[in-house]
Amino acid sequence: MSAVTMNTNSTGPVSTTRSLLIKWVIALLVPVLVFNFVWQGDYLINNVILGFINPADALVDTGSLIQASIFILFFYLVVLAFAGYLVAADTGRRSMLEVWVDVLIFAVLPILLIVLVNDNLIIGLALCAILWPIYFYIRRRVPFFARSKALLSPKSVSLLSAEQKAAMVRRARLGGFAFGLSLAITWLVVDLVSYFAGALPTELLIVTAVRTVFLVVAGYFLGWVGGIVAVRLTLSANANSANGGDNSAQSGANGRRKRQLMMLASSRAREEAREVVPNDLPLRSAGARRFFLILLIAFVLFYPVLDPFLFGYGTAGRLAGYTDAGYYVILALGLNIVVGFAGLLDLGYVAFFAIGAYAWGIFGSTQFGRLTNIIIQPEVLSWLFWPMIIVTALIAALWGVILGAPTLRLRGDYLAIVTLGFGEIVPVVFLNLDKYTNGTNGIVGVRSPAFFGIQWTVINHVPYYYLILALIALVIFANVRLRDSRLGRAWIAIREDEIAAASSGVNLVRTKLFAFGTGAFFSGIAGAYFSAKLGNVSPDLFSFNDSVIYLAMVVIGGLGSIPGVIVGALAVYSINLFILNNLDSIASDPTSFLYGIDQFIIHYIPSFTFGNIRNLVFGIILVAIMIFRPEGLIPSARRKRELHQAPEEEAVELGSLDVTTTDPGFEAEVRIE
Amino acid sequence: MTLFVQLLIVGLSGGAIYALIALGYTMVYGIIELINFAHGDIFMIGTFITITILQAFNVTDDPTVNGTLIAAILVAFFASMILCAILGVVIERVAYRPLRNAPRLAPLISAIGVSLILEDIGKLWKGLSPISPPQIFGAGAVFYIGPISIQVVDIVVVVVSILLMVGLQWMVNSTRLGRAMRAVAQDREAAALMGVNVDFIISFTFLVGTGLAGAAGFIYLLKFPVTTFTIGFDLGLIAFTAAVLGGIGNLYGAMLGGLVIGLVQSLVNLIPDSNNPSSHGLGLPHGGGAWATAIIFAILILILVFRPSGLLGQQTPEKV
Numbered sequence: 001m002s003a004v005t006m007n008t009n010s011t012g013p014v015s016t017t018r019s020l021l022i023k024w025v026i027a028l029l030v031p032v033l034v035f036n037f038v039w040q041g042d043y044l045i046n047n048v049i050l051g052f053i054n055p056a057d058a059l060v061d062t063g064s065l066i067q068a069s070i071f072i073l074f075f076y077l078v079v080l081a082f083a084g085y086l087v088a089a090d091t092g093r094r095s096m097l098e099v100w101v102d103v104l105i106f107a108v109l110p111i112l113l114i115v116l117v118n119d120n121l122i123i124g125l126a127l128c129a130i131l132w133p134i135y136f137y138i139r140r141r142v143p144f145f146a147r148s149k150a151l152l153s154p155k156s157v158s159l160l161s162a163e164q165k166a167a168m169v170r171r172a173r174l175g176g177f178a179f180g181l182s183l184a185i186t187w188l189v190v191d192l193v194s195y196f197a198g199a200l201p202t203e204l205l206i207v208t209a210v211r212t213v214f215l216v217v218a219g220y221f222l223g224w225v226g227g228i229v230a231v232r233l234t235l236s237a238n239a240n241s242a243n244g245g246d247n248s249a250q251s252g253a254n255g256r257r258k259r260q261l262m263m264l265a266s267s268r269a270r271e272e273a274r275e276v277v278p279n280d281l282p283l284r285s286a287g288a289r290r291f292f293l294i295l296l297i298a299f300v301l302f303y304p305v306l307d308p309f310l311f312g313y314g315t316a317g318r319l320a321g322y323t324d325a326g327y328y329v330i331l332a333l334g335l336n337i338v339v340g341f342a343g344l345l346d347l348g349y350v351a352f353f354a355i356g357a358y359a360w361g362i363f364g365s366t367q368f369g370r371l372t373n374i375i376i377q378p379e380v381l382s383w384l385f386w387p388m389i390i391v392t393a394l395i396a397a398l399w400g401v402i403l404g405a406p407t408l409r410l411r412g413d414y415l416a417i418v419t420l421g422f423g424e425i426v427p428v429v430f431l432n433l434d435k436y437t438n439g440t441n442g443i444v445g446v447r448s449p450a451f452f453g454i455q456w457t458v459i460n461h462v463p464y465y466y467l468i469l470a471l472i473a474l475v476i477f478a479n480v481r482l483r484d485s486r487l488g489r490a491w492i493a494i495r496e497d498e499i500a501a502a503s504s505g506v507n508l509v510r511t512k513l514f515a516f517g518t519g520a521f522f523s524g525i526a527g528a529y530f531s532a533k534l535g536n537v538s539p540d541l542f543s544f545n546d547s548v549i550y551l552a553m554v555v556i557g558g559l560g561s562i563p564g565v566i567v568g569a570l571a572v573y574s575i576n577l578f579i580l581n582n583l584d585s586i587a588s589d590p591t592s593f594l595y596g597i598d599q600f601i602i603h604y605i606p607s608f609t610f611g612n613i614r615n616l617v618f619g620i621i622l623v624a625i626m627i628f629r630p631e632g633l634i635p636s637a638r639r640k641r642e643l644h645q646a647p648e649e650e651a652v653e654l655g656s657l658d659v660t661t662t663d664p665g666f667e668a669e670v671r672i673e
Numbered sequence: 674m675t676l677f678v679q680l681l682i683v684g685l686s687g688g689a690i691y692a693l694i695a696l697g698y699t700m701v702y703g704i705i706e707l708i709n710f711a712h713g714d715i716f717m718i719g720t721f722i723t724i725t726i727l728q729a730f731n732v733t734d735d736p737t738v739n740g741t742l743i744a745a746i747l748v749a750f751f752a753s754m755i756l757c758a759i760l761g762v763v764i765e766r767v768a769y770r771p772l773r774n775a776p777r778l779a780p781l782i783s784a785i786g787v788s789l790i791l792e793d794i795g796k797l798w799k800g801l802s803p804i805s806p807p808q809i810f811g812a813g814a815v816f817y818i819g820p821i822s823i824q825v826v827d828i829v830v831v832v833v834s835i836l837l838m839v840g841l842q843w844m845v846n847s848t849r850l851g852r853a854m855r856a857v858a859q860d861r862e863a864a865a866l867m868g869v870n871v872d873f874i875i876s877f878t879f880l881v882g883t884g885l886a887g888a889a890g891f892i893y894l895l896k897f898p899v900t901t902f903t904i905g906f907d908l909g910l911i912a913f914t915a916a917v918l919g920g921i922g923n924l925y926g927a928m929l930g931g932l933v934i935g936l937v938q939s940l941v942n943l944i945p946d947s948n949n950p951s952s953h954g955l956g957l958p959h960g961g962g963a964w965a966t967a968i969i970f971a972i973l974i975l976i977l978v979f980r981p982s983g984l985l986g987q988q989t990p991e992k993v
Contacts, residue, residue, distance in 0.1 A: 339778075343778075345778060345781070406974060406977075407974075407977075409978075409981045410981050413702070413706075413708055413917075413921065414917060414921075414977055414981060414982070416708065416781075417914065417917045417973070418973070418974050418977055420910070421969075421971075421973050421974055422974070424910070424966050424967070425970050428963075428966050428967040432957065432958050432963050432964060432967075433958060434959075435958070544906070544910070548785055551782070551785070552782075552785075555778075555782050605797050605798075607797060607800045608797060612796060612797065613793050613797070615789035615790070615793040615796075616789065616790050616793035616797075618789050619785075619786040619787060619788070619790030619791075619792075619793070620786070620790060621786070622782055622783065622785060622786030622789070623767075623768050623783050623786040623787060623790070626772060626775070626780070626782050626783040626786065627768075627771045627783070630772075630775055630779050
């Protein structure tokens with residue numbers, strides 16, 4: 001292997017390691033401690049522990065306590081491993097201060113803001129969303145930060161030798177250990193102080209002792225795990241040269257590697273370089289994203305039990321909001337297939353949602369028995385929700401194809417108007433065919449699903465929370481698989497250039513029909529969930545305005561980007577139902593700062609409420625996003641490349657990846673995991 | 674038969690209003706290939722301006738004809754037209770011009786955004802509930818041709834609309850500006866090379882198109898006694914359908930489409946109610962009127978299936 005170079009920065013002298021340790025231990029410790037002390041993290045842990053020692057004192061039942069403690073344990077284990085990963089994966093070229101400022105802004109600030117607005121998660125995050133762009137703006141202007149951007153270059157990427165990798169793992173172990181130790185000591189001190197102040201029950205001292213030892217030991221081993229994760233993400237030279245860490249077993253046996261087409265374009269090389277470890281910005285690397293994802297998934301899974309600990313009373317109401325937000329996510333993901341992947345503008349997406357909702361609405365209520373004289377026991381009917389959700393989705397998909405078929409010859413704008421027309425026709429049909437749909441009154445008494453021993457009542461939103469979570473997980477999985485499939489690539493091809501795609505052998509008719517069908521399929525799922533949860537369906541729930549909202553979710557999040565669309569859906573939903581409504585309640589409180597502003601506006605515009613200007617806010621956001629960030633909040637890599645051509649000086653020579661392209665074995669030898 | 678002719682007349686005057694709005698859609702589409710979703714809402718703002726001015730002049734229902742009334746009508750008509758035109762130009766400058774070279778979807782979404790903004794401005798301005806203007810032509814203003822009663826207002830609507838459309842045709846076909854508009858529509862870069870100020874011409878197109886929407890706002894209120902903030906969307910949608918039906922980008926197409934849709938919307942009332950025993954099960958539940966939107970869009974889809982660029986889209990490739 002000719003092109004392996006030594007990178008002194010990644011396995012530097014002891015002083016570098018020490019500074020890395022200080023950098024990351026503080027960077028992680030501060031948010032964790034802020035979470036524990038400023039917010040009510042300690043409240044959670046102490047309650048969990050106290051609940052086990054003395055169940056009578058606990059605020060909630062034992063089942064919730066066990067789940068909460070599993071989450072807390074898992075959370076700290078992941079953070080320990082993350083500490084190891086970060087220490088290993090950092091090149092150390094970015095200064096401590098910059099990292100700390102980043103952590104303050106992106107981790108500590110949200111926690112503080114959420115506390116500031118009376119533990120309101122959505123409002124707190126919304127404030128962050130306003131403050132973060134300001135931070136980005138300042139960073140671009142202030143020379144101190146501007147320098148850090150230049151650091152992010154593929155030149156820092158190099159192939160590591162086995163020796164360097166072993167050093168990385170060592171450093172990671174050290175990192176995990178140091179973080180565990182600092183955390184343990186800090187807590188020990190705090191616990192002792194509060195013990196002597198009389199605030200800590202004596203029973204908890206045992207817990208404190210166990211925790212102190214446990215954190216240190218766990219830190220060492222989990223740091224090791226983090227190091228292994230980091231090593232797996234390095235650019236490995238394979239074939240003859242040995243690999244460090246756990247890689248050796250994999251690479252030794254297999255001579256020929258899976259090839260990665262990494263050098264598609266200069267901008268692409270730059271993107272990939274950012275993912276490789278070690279890296280100037282390890283918090284943004286692919287490895288860090290995995291840790292974030294794991295934490296996020298754990299948080300979402302345990303959310304219903306964590307909510308009362310974190311935010312106090314009102315869990316049911318919040319969960320109800322989140323379960324509604326869930327079907328918006330599914331709708332946005334479905335629409336993303338049609339608009340984002342295939343580039344077919346669909347302005348009548350609500351039609352398929354309505355079809356899905358009515359399909360389960362009619363079948364899952366007495367309406368079906370009345371129409372067909374087939375009487376199904378209500379209990380059985382509830383169980384039939386599970387097969388019917390697929391049938392419902394298929395019905396919607398069928399309508400998607402039926403609509404798609406005549407529109408295939410149409411150009412973009414004509415297509416938009418035909419879909420729009422379809423979106424207008426469907427509610428009118430449901431309204432007027434009152435023999436089947438009860439017209440304006442809609443269908444009431446739609447059955448909720450049934451599952452072993454679970455109460456699907458109107459006040460208990462937990463089952464719906466997990467149901468929609470499972471549905472979202474399935475839809476995301478399907479979306480990712482579809483995007484990366486042959487069909488998905490065909491969609492993107494026709495989005496980019498229909499004629500070129502057709503000439504390359506993409507069957508336009510089939511591909512477009514599949515796009516319409518798949519998009520409608522997902523909205524059918526959302527529709528079935530919607531009617532089952534709401535318990536009734538009526539035509540006025542489905543209007544063009546909803547189609548526009550769905551489109552706004554996809555566009556704000558980022559066309560064609562799955563994480564973006566999810567964020568977009570949640571953002572739009574929270575603007576819609578949480579933020580504006582909350583602003584109204586805040587403004588009606590005479591002590592709040594908004595009260596004066598509100599009164600001033602009402603003086604001139606009597607009908608003013610924040611809920612009333614929902615569309616105004618949306619409209620401004622839509623226009624602003626289109627003008628300033630047309631790729632959306634979290635753009636897909638491809639669209640980002642399209643919309644922002646990298647400036648000339650940022651383009652990267654392939655040679656800078658420390659590999660010569662002329663080397664014949666180049667592709668087989670280099671891989672990026 | 675009497676009913677048919679009367680519906681025909683109502684349809685004609687309704688269609689004339691649609692045509693006026695559709696012209697704005699089609700002009701903008703012709704010149705920058707953008708579906709200006711905000712256009713219907715500009716029309717809505719036009720109706721609000723008209724109402725505000727008529728009320729400021731204290732015009733009452735069925736007023737006596739005097740100098741004040743004529744002044745009020747003229748001021749309302751021109752204020753609505755001019756203010757809407759200015760609004761259109763401002764919107765173009767703020768929301769569309771920065772996106773001139775962006776991907777196709779971007780200006781469209783921006784337009785949807787502007788539409789939402791205008792809708793809420795209308796809501797804040799006049800409130801949620803429908804408002805009624807003073808009715809200049811009372812219900813009594815009717816004359817008869819045989820058994821057919823014709824409202825004076827229908828005649829006025831049709832005549833004013835036709836005058837405006839003829840004026841537009843003249844401007845587009847016979848003036849320097851019109852020629853520049855046609856040139857920009859055909860090939861923006863070539864037009865720029867020939868010395869046409871493309872930005873100005875696009876602004877001017879918006880000016881004319883939205884000015885027509887403002888005029889339509891005034892005319893609409895002559896005929897229909899009520900308006901709300903959602904009317905822009907509702908009518909805009911139908912007018913846009915009219916533009917597409919006729920072949921978007923084609924001026925005659927917009928007029929034809931508007932008339933066709935006006936007539937269809939009026940004539941569907943002839944379809945009987947199938948729930949009514951006297952119809953012997955023929956027709957649609959609740960009668961054709963309830964299905965008007967669905968029928969219009971069904972016709973649109975059918976026409977587009979067989980003529981993918983609308984009724985006149987291919988026959989006259991010239992577009993403005």
